[in-house]
Every structure is written in structure tokens, then in C-alpha cells.
Amino acid sequence: MGNIQKKLTGKSEDGKRPERGAGLKSQGNELFKSGQFAEAALKYSAAVAQLEPAGSGSADDLSILYSNRAACYLKEGNCSGCIQDCNRALELHPFSIKPLLRRAMAYETLEQYQKAYVDYKTVLQIDCGIQIANDSINRITRILMDLDGPSWREKLSPIPSVPTSVQLRAWRPTAGMPPDQVGDSSNHHQPGTTDEKMFKTLKEEGNQCVKDKNYKDALSKYSECLKINNKECAIYTNRALCYLKLCRFEEAKQDCDQALQIDNGNVKACYRRALAHKGLKNYQESLNDLNKVLLLDSDIVEAKMELEEVTRFLSIKDNTASFSKEKERRKIEIQEVNEGCEEPERASEEVSTGCLAPEKGNTSNGPEYSGKLLVTKPNNAYEFGQVINALSTRKDKRACAHLLAITEPKDLPMLLSNKLEGDVFLLLIQALKINLIDKDPSLVYQHLLYLSKAERFKMMLTLISKDQKEQIEQLFDDLSDTPSKHFTLEDAQALKRQYEL
Template structure:
């Protein structure tokens, strides 16, 4: 299944015909000496055929000089297109009377010129065949020499020459002479602008020279030409988008102010962990704990309890500030009588807030330090693994999850978060068993139900997906997000009426949850009611101006409408709104895909989408 970033390119296309450049003419005096006796043999034949005298005053279709290189070809000033054709003249016509059209008889000189050109063309093709044989035998220098002779022999610069340039580029590619590959492929593409072999080889050379955006543009062109049926190009695009997305996200995080995200993000984040993830549930009230703190100012134990009370009450700003103070205070106290576990729990909370602030390296250090106090704390290992998963270090994350599982194989959080690692690696089969185990162990969060339902949907098992989400609705009846996810499942299987009912229920449970508005809007878009759908997505932004999914969906709609500048603005807003490392990478990847498609469609209007694909 294609990723979100590649899927935004997926529009229905018609297969284009090869672009033919218009034949151009250039004054002979601009490019050749005016004395015919000094001209090369091939030019004298052509001039005689065209009836040119001692002073070149006529215009002609410029033919190729034998020493023409790909660099000269790239200049485009003297590129030939075809051999001269027989001219025809029409007799004067009288109004209403058709007059016969007669052709000028072919002269002996013109016939000789045609024969000369045919012979040179056959000789060039023979050199090409020799080059192909040498290439198959991996004698790349011999192949290069043969293709070069084919280019020097060819009587005109035409699409055959594009093949010679492209074949020579293939040899240079094996020799890792990437500049020469780019030079020859560019020459070939000036003759055949939609030549997929030349695009592919140039893209490989660009990628090897770390010119990733240029490579992405060429691979994207291939995808549009082949209507997304080229598997190799699809994989290359995915690889480049992932790399560019990670690079863009990393650069962005270097300058992004460190702050806690919107409240809804933090609610969703902590909802993914069971109630005992950070130790025993807190029973004391905030007021009682503050009173105790007045009696014992700076007491680490009381501060740790107050932090958990704020977290329970979803006062996240207060929980974060209190947690920092609690960790510092506890580290100055003697770690006895269970205080070590209190410190570890406080550090797990602190590391979680650091993840929310996208301070991932700091979070990793915090969790690692907590393991120094208790290396057998499974919840710390789960948090550390989740952090490393956000950092893109999946194999390390899986190792941490496996260790946590050995320490506490009855902890549903282990299996749920390990499943997320498997999903990110594309190992859905492994994720299935982990999610089923988390549910069987009586998970207290809805995440395993949602992820397992989506996996069922991906494997075309819609009934199991719906049954599972209905079970989740029964278990979490007051959770708006669960009803919204059930609506997404119904929408995916085409039951739009039930989908809308679920989205309306989700909105009634939590009018400040923007996602149901987004997905209800998408139902209307799929039904062809574009304006009402867009209106609902804008409503989601009114409800929550940090709803990254609303901006991302609007961007997709703009891309499908070829409104690329508007799409890029929406992706920028989605990037500014997100506080999840993996989502940040995805949005940067989408932005890169949008820029690439914009460039390709501008260069090749014939590749424009002909229909809007359903999202």
C-alpha cells in the first residue's frame, strides 16, 4: 500500500504521446562558412540538393556536425530535427477554380543526398549494435566508443541519437561517472522529453550525487508517464520522499520553539497509556497536596504526588512544571523506602512531556537515566522504545519492547506499542498478534482496537474491522474519538449513512474534537459534494486551528485541483500544527511530493491529470 505522501500524486492520467519538438530552421550563414568548397562532404551534398550557391542565402533544416557533443546539443542552437523534404509548389488559383498541384522533380543531387543519409544512418545503427554487444559483455569502454561513433556518424540529430546518448549513459552509470550520465541523459531528453530510460538513469545519477530533489522530479515524471504502474519508480519515490521528509523535519526541529502542544494532542498522547503506566493511580486532590506542600516546602515526595494529580486532572502545564521540580528535589533526597520508584515514575512523566515538546534526545536521556535507577522497570523501557521509534530507530525500539515483554509479559501496553513499531516497519502480521494480545489482556485504552481494526480493513476484512470497532464503542461509549474511528471504517467500506451517524455522535460527545468534522467533510467530497465537504473541513479549523489533519486534507484537495501554491500553504500549516515526529516527517514528505508534481506538470502539461481520483 502506498504511503500518504505518494498517494497525493495518485490521479488518473491518460497516457501521453511522445512530445515532438517543432522543426526549426536557421540561416545557413549563421552556422557554416559561406564558401561551399570548404564545407564537409555531407554539407556539400545537402547544399547541392537544396540548390544553394556560392553565397549561402537560403534557410535550411540544420544538420548535425560530426563532432557534435551532448554539451553542444544541450545548447539547442544548432540541433537538427530531420532531413530536408521535397518541396511542392502550387500553381496560381482562380477564385472558385481548383488548380492542380505539381511537385518539382527530384534531382540527381537530392537523390544522392538521400542515399548518403541512409547509408550514414545504417552505419550509425551498426555502431549501436556493436555497443550493445559490448555492453552485454560488460566491456563498457568499448561500448562507450561504439555509441560515440554512432553519434558522430548519424546524419541528423533525431530520436535515434537519443537512444545512443541514453545507452552511453548506461555505461557511464556502471562506471559511476554520474556527471557524464546526467550530461548524456539530458541530451537524450532534449530529443525525447518523455524518454523513461533516460529519466530513470538520470534520476539514479542525481540520487548518487545527493541531488535528491532533482532525482525525485525525474522519478515522478516516470510515474506520471506510466500512470503509476512502474513499481521501481514508485519505490524510488517512496525512498526519496521518506529521506527528504526526515531531513526536512530534522532541520525544522532545530529552529522550532520548544513548547507543549495543543491540549487535544496531550489528551490523545496520555490516552495511549494505561492508568498505572506512571505508577499507582493518584487519589489525593490537588488542594490537599498543595496544603501538604506548604507544610513541607520543596518535598520531592509531595511534589511527585502533586504532579500525578495534575496529570490525572489533565492540567498538563501544571503537571509539566511540577514534574521538573519533583525530579530535581527527589534526586537530592535519600532514595529509600520506595522513593527510588517515585523518582523513576516522575522521570517517566518528565520524559513523556519532553517527547510532547519534541525534545526527543532529551527524552531519551531522561528514560535512560531512569533505567539507571531501576533497569527492570518495564514501563520505562516502553517509554524509551516509543521515543526511539519517534527518532526513527526502529530496531532499537523493538529490542527495548522485547526486553520489556520479558520483564512484564502481562502488560498490555508492551504489546500495543510494540505493534506500532511493527506497523511502522510494514510488518503487519507481527502487529496483528501483538494487538490481539493487548486486547486479550484487558487493555484500558482504545488504541489497540483502532489499530487492529485498520489492519483488518487493509486486508479486506471489513466485517472484522467493523465488529472490532463496535466492541470498542461498547467498551468506551463516551469517547468521541472511538465513534469517529468507527465512522472512518464505515466510510472506507462505502456505508456513508452510518459513517455520518458516527461522526455526528462523535461531535455531540465532544464538539471541540475537530477530526469528526474533517472526516464527515471527506464523505461529502467522495459523494461529489465538494463545496459542502470543504466547508466542513474549514469548520474543523474553526473548532481547532491546530487540527493538522484538516490542513493536510485541504492540501490534498488543492493538489487534485492543481492549485499547488495553496496546497503548499496548507502543508506548512499542518507542519506548524503537528507535534508528532512521524507525522512531521509525513507532512514534509507530502510537501516535497507536491513540489515535484508541480514542477513536472509545468514542464510537461500533457501529463496533467484528466480526472480527480477519489480520496
């Protein structure tokens, strides 16, 4: 009883002696808040030394201290120390979110992407609404695909199965929990509001956000719904739609997987998973899902059109066929498969971007394909990705130059999102060099400037070959030799250094 009283009040049984471990932790917290991470780590270490002799009776407190010290190490760049402390914290308190997140960040910093992926996925099993984990999963998935190819999942360590009791902690009221373990207040229910009412309200708000094309807010609303009830199929398919709109294809696929576990015959889940696979360039898997959609409902015209396009992509990938002519494309608003009032009304999907249309004539743009593409301005990152992937497949530098000419340079990082890849990167450079440098050097400079701000730019520089680097250097030489009132020679040289030339 004395130990419990001491732990709760910070005093011994006579009420006089302060509990030193708690005091040291508080001091460490204040130092951390003021940015004195090394000093904070020392306080946490002293608190650990005070509590460790108590053994299992102080397991929860020790877990917090190790997790807090791990945060200090992470801030200081001591990733190995961070990982060690997180390991100890998780031994004492399994499936604790903060040490899992901190260890994942440390692994990612050390470029141990497979381990980081497993930790982020474990976090999302506990609380699927943690945005930093969702964003990191999307980013690391692309990296692993680039590094390990289509079989990247096979190289992962098994993802731990999180007990249901731990998952429930992510959304149940947090009253009575120690302050260090209380989650974001946005996860709490409003006083007096039942789960059913809260679920219905959040779902309606999410549906309205979809109608307003505010997909990020809709994503948040649906994630909150799943904390309350993770067994409703429509919430997963709704959230998958949001992920597709935001070009977060891996998460869209995962939500569709969850929906199909609940309802194996759900047409929307199957169709949206096909689109997610297409975005991930898993064309065979996309083809399989589209065939299943048409087996379930043979009248879905959009699925037939997607099937044709994915079949073409698959043929190109396998070198079994080539394009003879692009079929006429137009933007299509898909009428959603009716499931009563379970999903947002009129939540349409733009399957065909409308940005690629055939132009009559037999002008050849390369050794592989005939038929000249007419490129119109994309409206969002998804459409831009569809266009640039098609142009990259065709190696159409002229059409790419036209795309850049009608695209605001400042929008380039947003349009590329985290989808910048080696073949696309090289195509952009070649289009700027061959077709734009003589016409508009100022536009070339602006595109190079904003391309350097794209999410995966630095990684691209490490992957390009010597010959490709020489092409970029030649482009900068041409830029430096071209006078312009919009940038100086010093500006061009400074930007050249950004490209590590």
C-alpha cells in the first residue's frame, strides 16, 4: 500500500519525502520543452536509475522514461540510442504508440526502411488515424518498391498482430490515464455523446467533405469512424476513395482489402482496389480485380474502360504488344454502384483523366509508338500522374515539353507529389533541354527550380547514371549561356549546385 501511495502522490507514507523519480521526470519534461535535449536525457537517466530497483512495480513509469529519453536521442540524431530505448520501453509496455513511432522514425533516418515500415504498420493497427504514420507508410512503400521491386513485401519481417484490447485503447475515453499516455484530444468523444451518434455524425461530415472534394478532411472523419466501429464496410470504401483522390494508392489498397474481408462481394471495394493497383503499377493485380468487378456486374462501363487501359499497360510492360493508336479519352463521372445510403451520394471518381486525347495524324514521336498525343492541362496530382506516366511510357519528349509549358512551375512539387521516379525525372530534363531551352529559358529555369523542391528530388540525384548527370549539366550550361532578365548567371549557378553538379 505504501508503494502505491508513494507512486500516486509523490510522497512517502508520512507525506514528507518527495518521490525523486517523478520530480526528475518533470524536470526532464521541462528541459525537453525548452529544447535542451541533452540535459533532459540526463534527467530521464537519473529517474531511470531511481526506479529500476523497484522492478516490475515501476514498469509503466520506466517505459515512459525510456520513451522520453528516446525522444531526446532522436532529436539529437542518436538513432541507435533511440532504438535501444524504444526496445526497452516496448519490453516493459508492449504496443505503446510513442516508442513505436520514435523507433520507426529512427529506422527511417538510418534508411532501414523495412523495419520502419513494420513499426508504422503496427502503429496504424493500434490507431489508424495517426497522420504521420499514414504519410510515412505511403512514402516508404514507394521507396521499397524502387529498391526491391514488385516482391518488396516478401522481404519484410512479419508485422505483429496487435491484440484487440490494445486497439480499443486508441479510441476509448482516456480519463484516469497518466498524462504521458493520453492521446490527441481530437480522438476523444464529446461528453454525453454515444458512440452510435458520434459515428453517424462523423460519417455524415465525411460524406459532405467528399461532396465538397475536401478529401483530406473526409479522410480524417472516416478514420475517426473506424475507431468507433471498424466493422462497417462502407467506411473503408469511402476512405479508399479519399486515398485514391490523394494518390495514396497503398493505403487505398489496404482499405479495400479490409472491406473485402468483411464483404468479399463488395463491388466498390474491388473496383477501387483495381484503381489502387493501377496507381501502384501492379497491372496484373489490377486486371484480376477488374475482371472480378465485371463478373459481379457486367454493366459497369467504367470497369470495362479501365480493363482496356490496364491491359494495354500490361502488354507494354511485358513487351508483347505496342500502341498502334490511343483510343479517344474523355473525363467520365462514374455513377457509383448503389449501396443504399451507406456511402456519400454522388461521390464520383474521375477514372479517365481527359488529359490525353488522340490527335489525328501519323506523326511519330519515337521508335516505339505512333500517334501524337494531345495534352491538356491536368487539374490535380492524379491527372498529372496519369499524363506523365503515359508520356514516359511513350518517351514522348515533345508532348512532355508541351505539358510543362502549360503547367505552372510552382505547382510542380504538388503535382509530382511523392511519385517522382527515375524515368519521369529524366523525361522532364530531356523535354526542358530539347524543346524548351531555346523557346523560353526563363520557364526552364523556373521548372528546374521547383523540380528541386519535389519530395523525392534528392533521392533521384543519387540514382541517376553518369550519362544522365551529364545531360543535366549540359542543360545548365545552355541555361547559363542564354541571357534572361528573369534570372542571373549567379542564380543559374546556385541552382546548378542544388543538382549537385
